[in-house]
Amino acid sequence: MTSVLMLRALGLGDFLTGVPAYRALRRAYPRAETVLAAPEALRPLAALTGAIDRLLPAGELRPIPWDWPPPDVAVDLHGNGPASHRLIDATGAAVRMMYASAAAPDVDGPWWDEEEHEVARWCRLVGRWGIPADPGDLRLRVPAEEPPVRRAAVVHPGAAYPARRWPPDRFAAVARALAGEGRPVVITGTAGERDLAAAVAEAAGLPAASVLAGTTGLTGLAALVADAAVVVSNDTGVSHLATAYGVPSVTLFGPVSPALWGPPEGGPHVALWHGTGGRPGNAHGTETDPRLLQITVEEVLAALTSLREPAA
Structure with a gap:
């Protein structure tokens, strides 16, 4: 089975701003297993995106516990420098989607823009590899769980x-x-x-x-x-x-x-x-x-x- 690994080992808001990019990668690789390296606490919400097959528990800028053959694609949805790029490189992925920047000028990727909206940033990254992503594609499925208070x-x-x-x-x-x-x-x-x-x-x-x-x-x-x-x-x-x-x-x-x-x-x-x-x-x-x-x-x-x- 082919696999796409996405690194976004950050908090709730960070996770949610990445949803359009997750979905774009799912559409681009419909037969691949999509894996998100992120905190364990986000597992329930990962299922609500409709784009993530498996959550791989990972801490911020900690080694990705990838114990399988190298993924076909690995995407750095964390940042723009060596600290996160090294984590992607360590997976041995054939295709590595990462931002270039002053801290990582030799990376084969688009240049990081400090003034870009966080949602648009990750859509642009995957777009560099010909994968269209819609920044407005932010909606989650509603959980089956009943709300503790209605219409609050x-x-x-x-x-x-x-x-x-x-x-x-x-x-x-x-x-x-x-x-x-x-x-x-x-x-x-x-x-x-x-x-x-x-x-x-x-x-x-x-x-x-x-x-x-x-x-x-x-x-x-x-x-x-x-x-x-x-x-x-x-x-x-x-x-x-x-x-x-x-x-x-x-x-x-x-x-x-x-x-x-x-x-x-x-x-x-x-x-x-x-x-x-x-x-x-x-x-x-x-x-x-x-x-x-x-x-x-x-x-x-x-x-x-x-x-x-x-x-x-």
Whole structure:
């Protein structure tokens, strides 16, 4: 059997921005086994793409545990430098799809563009090998699992790094306003963000049962978002789930422009940002990015109103 190996050993948002490239490779090699090297936690969502036959558990920039004959094709969907290229080279694949860059100028591939949207970037990579990919092909199948709360307003105050976290008291104000409209409001997050979610719920006057952080698993979270009325979040994986299910969303951007990681234009999504272009800030920073702090509660509530009102 022929095989196509795709390296994307990163987080939820990274995984979801790669979906159009996964599907393009599936179409290009319909008889091959498509294998995604990615964190084990993403296994349930890999099945929802319709493009991945097998998930091979792998850590970020860790050796790919490939113990079979070399794959026919290996694709570096991680980055543009030697650290990830070496992992692809180690598989011995006959065809190796990788980006060239200042750090890897001798690679036979397209040149990395720092200002390219993350979805478009991986579509362009496979396009270099004559494989057309549609950047709008982002939708996931809906999980069979029932959502823990139906038609909820999902508020997600967490993010992997403080630089991308809007202040909790502002999230609480938004959650309080959404609850005042009579809709169920839930606060999501990882198990490590449960205290943050509980603090937001308490400040918003929500019951303890509204705190779902750490309780859903990725499949449950996907089911929740797929059925949600609206999602309000920082620039993190949950915002990409809202895109994957076409759910109205408001996403708050700070160190990184939505031009690089934001939702596609034309959908029921609002990306709020107070940046002015140029190179991104430090998305891994330990302090909330100043641009994120410029976003007000009133702006978020106005964005939510705009999603409910038909366009003029």
